[in-house]
Amino acid sequence: MNSYIQKCEFIVSSILEAQTPEDYISSAERLSDFYAQLVTSNEYLTQDNEVAVKGGVALSGLHAAACVDDFFRTVAFIKGVHKAINKLSDDFPTKTINILYAGTGPYATLILPLLPLFDTNRLSVIFLDINAASIESVRNLTDILGLNGYSLDYAIADATTYVIPEHFPVDLVVSETMHYGLTLEPQVAIVKNLSPQMPTHAILIPQEIHIDFGYSFFAYEPFVSKFADIPKGYNKLQPYEYRKIIDRLFTINKELFVNQVNNDSKIVSSFYPLPAEFSNHPDVCIYTGVTILDDIKLTTAESLITNPYCIVSLLNLAGNSHIQLVYDFSDMPKWLYNLQEQ
Ligand SMILES: C[S@@+](CC[C@H](N)C(=O)[O-])C[C@H]1O[C@@H](n2cnc3c(N)ncnc32)[C@H](O)[C@@H]1O
Incomplete structure (x- = not known):
């Protein structure tokens, strides 16, 4: 057996077995080191290929690769993908499981390490990224690891418009x-x-992906700004004690857009009353929670992707009685608000 594969299997097993924050960190660090050893070309790890698409920015190869170091995110997602493949394998014991990985980055971090755990005839994968260099890197990695026995396809495309091939249900x-x-x-x-x-x-x-809205003191909220902060976010930082969650604004899931009749790229909330007294919670904040699959979740400041976000300070909204929040993803995704005067 290829020695890289043996190493990969060892690392992914340690990720799947990880229970404590220390296990999460050490197993993800091992994966990060493994990739750093295998992918060294500046051609794949460039900062110059960030692409703006309708709906947001696709990170450069270098920044996409660095996501592996968002340790809790990486471990939680790999656990979730593993659980999903096992569930589908149980539900469809004779069928090949078709996987579309949209946004692989240069490492295909969330799927590639799992492949050796499954028989070659069980999985068929399309690796898709808008960055050609990232797809080239993934192709190179599958060669190095000797994963070519799997049915693997590669697509350089924009996932916001990509049409899944008919032969690939x-x-x-x-x-x-x-x-x-x-x-x-x-x-x-x-x-x-x-x-x-x-x-x-x-x-x-x-x-x-759950989006909640509340009033808080943003400066006192747990927030991880670099990878080294994450264990702190997970372990030590507590929610700000006067945080007031007001409502769940929406949940992004597979069902949300299925029956959508209009082509709107905005999600608009109701109007919420603004608090009259807010010395302990002067900011309008958004909280992101991610359910990767069932019980595998990331909550506030466990990861860079679940940091709180501040929309506006209540100090700037004097003279108004209500606020309505608008999530607009027609172009660069952003938060807007409308106000009702007193
Ligand atoms: C946050 S990185 C994640 C990389 C890797 N999947 C991981 O989890 O570590 C997102 C990746 O998605 C790609 N991406 C973003 N928007 C995309 C789009 N519209 N179409 C295709 N790829 C996209 C970026 O180029 C980048 O490689």
């Missing part, structure tokens, strides 16, 4: 193309395009 779609507060990156536009193309039995990873 998809069972699992994996896409982690998100930034906290669902700003900047095109996760929602990608889900909007791909989910109506998924059969009812198919699984979307992440299964749900």
Whole structure:
């Protein structure tokens, strides 16, 4: 057996067995080192290929590769994808499981390490990224690891408009193309395009992204700004004690866009009363929670993708009685608000 594969199997087993924060960190660090050893070319790890699509920015190869170091995210997603493949294998014991991985980056981090755990005839994968260099890197990695016995395909395409081939009825779609507060990156536009193309039995990873809104003191909220902060976010930082969650604004899941009749790229909330007294919670904040699959979740500040996001300070809204929040992903995804005067 190829020694890289043996190493890969060892690392992925340690990820799947990880229970404690220390296990999460050490197993993801091993995976990061493994990739750093295998992918060294500047051609794949360039900063120069960030692409703006309708719906957000596709990160450069270098930044997409660095996502492996968002340790809790990486471990939680790999656990979730593994669980999804096992579930589909149990439900369809004789069928090949067709997987679309939309937004692989240069490492295809969330699927590639799992391949050696499954028989070659069980999985068929389309690796898709908008960056040609990232797809070239993934192709190179599958060669190095000797994974060519699997049915693997490669697509350089925009996942916000991609049409899943008819010969590939998809069972699992994996896409982690998100930034906290669902700003900047095109996760929602990608889900909007791909989910109506998924059969009812198919699984979307992440299964749900919850967006809650509340009033808080943003400066006192847990927030991880670099990878080294993440264990702190997970372990030590507590929610700000006067945080007031007001409502769940929406949940992004496979069902959200299936029956959508209009082509709207906005999600608009109701009007909510603004608090009269807010010295302990002067900011309008958005909280992102990710359910990767069932019980595998990431909550506030466990990962860079679940940091809280501040929309506006209440100090700037004097003279108004109500606020309405608008998530607009028609272009660069962003938060807007409308006000009702007193
Ligand atoms: C946040 S990185 C994640 C990389 C890797 N999947 C991981 O989880 O570590 C997102 C990747 O998705 C790609 N991407 C973003 N938007 C895309 C789009 N509209 N179409 C295709 N790829 C896209 C980016 O180029 C980048 O490689």
